[in-house]
Amino acid sequence: MSVGRRAVVTAGAGLALALAGAPPARSQGHPRMRTLFIAGDSTAAQKYADAAPETGWGMALPFFLHRGVRVANHAVNGRSTKSFLDEGRLDAVLTELRPGDLLLIQFGHNDQKVADPSRYTEPWSTYQDNLRVFVEGARSRGALPVLATSVERRKFDVDGTALRTHGAYPAAMRETARESDVPLLDIEALSLALWQRLGPEATKTYFNWTETEQDNTHFNPPGAIEVARLAVSELLATHVLVPRETRRLDDAVPTELITWPTSEESRP
Numbered sequence: 001m002s003v004g005r006r007a008v009v010t011a012g013a014g015l016a017l018a019l020a021g022a023p024p025a026r027s028q029g030h031p032r033m034r035t036l037f038i039a040g041d042s043t044a045a046q047k048y049a050d051a052a053p054e055t056g057w058g059m060a061l062p063f064f065l066h067r068g069v070r071v072a073n074h075a076v077n078g079r080s081t082k083s084f085l086d087e088g089r090l091d092a093v094l095t096e097l098r099p100g101d102l103l104l105i106q107f108g109h110n111d112q113k114v115a116d117p118s119r120y121t122e123p124w125s126t127y128q129d130n131l132r133v134f135v136e137g138a139r140s141r142g143a144l145p146v147l148a149t150s151v152e153r154r155k156f157d158v159d160g161t162a163l164r165t166h167g168a169y170p171a172a173m174r175e176t177a178r179e180s181d182v183p184l185l186d187i188e189a190l191s192l193a194l195w196q197r198l199g200p201e202a203t204k205t206y207f208n209w210t211e212t213e214q215d216n217t218h219f220n221p222p223g224a225i226e227v228a229r230l231a232v233s234e235l236l237a238t239h240v241l242v243p244r245e246t247r248r249l250d251d252a253v254p255t256e257l258i259t260w261p262t263s264e265e266s267r268p
Contacts, residue, residue: 033070034245036061037093037143039084039134040075040106042218043151043227052260053220054208057151060221060228063253069245072096080110080119081130090137099142102240104231105134106187108150108169109217123172131176146240147177149188151227154195154207154216162196164188185234191227221255229253 038044044058058073065071074093076084084090084107097103107130111121121127131147138145149170155163164170170188177184195203206223208215219227233249235241 033068034100034102035070035072035096035098036065036102036104037072037097038075038104038106039090039093040104040148041079041109042075042077043109044073044075044106045077046073046075047260049260049262053210054215054218055221055224055258055260057219057224057227057231059258060224060253061231063225063257064228064232064246064248065241066245066247069241075106078110078119079107080113080121081107081127081134082111082121083119085130085133086118090134094137094141097138097141097143101141101143102146103134103138103143104146104148104185105131106148106150106185107131108166108173108188111169112167123168127169128172128176131173132180135176135180135182144183144240145180146183146185146235146238147173148185148231148234149173151187152191152195154203156195156200156203160200162192164192183238183240185231185238187227187230187234190230190234194226194230221258224258225253225255 038058038061040058043056045056046059047054047056056073056075058071058075061071061073072093074089076089079087079089093103108127110116110119111123111127113119121130135145135147150166152162153165155165157163166188170186174184174186176182198206206219206226208218208220208223229249232241232246236243236246236249
């Protein structure tokens with residue numbers, strides 16, 4: 001049955017949270033690999049050779065996870081909570097979710113598109129309603145939903161102050177996380193603080209600035225790696241992951257490890 005906008009059976013929040021620290025399920029004596037699914041937009045999505053050096057932070061996430069945790073990146077360019085649901089993309093994720101898995105949900109960039117009714121949501125109503133559909137869907141499969149506020153864009157005031165660009169959406173997600181008893185990764189606040197520390201010039205080396213493009217929303221490999229580091233650090237701090245599931249959090253990650261596949265087969 002399609003989740004769409006209908007309510008789904010909700011497992012108890014306590015059970016879902018308990019799954020976060022539980023060891024992987026066993027099948028015939030062998031531990032089952034735990035999977036971290038990403039539902040989100042272009043800032044997290046898998047990029048391909050024709051987009052290089054643009055890099056979604058989800059592409060760098062495996063560098064900070066042990067082999068017992070794999071990443072299934074379902075984030076897609078240009079999607080909001082509304083368009084992701086309307087296109088049936090959550091349904092596709094739910095068919096793969098298993099008990100003990102994680103569903104990391106980060107939307108907001110495209111929910112802001114007031115002029116586009118196919119994507120726009122109002123932060124204190126439809127946006128929150130849609131987030132609850134993701135949460136309830138994950139819980140109905142025995143998986144743990146995790147909400148993540150949108151990573152900040154690169155925008156500075158004339159005095160060098162890093163500016164917020166997501167309006168009420170991060171606050172609306174924080175409220176939804178509290179009310180639904182869902183772990184929250186406040187990537188918006190953490191990334192804003194990181195851009196502030198780096199400053200206007202140094203942040204250019206983290207975003208997709210090239211000879212022909214000045215992109216203050218999407219990342220290059222160094223930026224994707226640092227945002228992925230923030231995300232995994234928060235997954236650890238919120239006890240969604242345990243230390244044995246993470247690695248390299250204090251280490252430099254060579255940017256040459258980032259690759260952009262050329263195959264069209266895995267494009268959404």
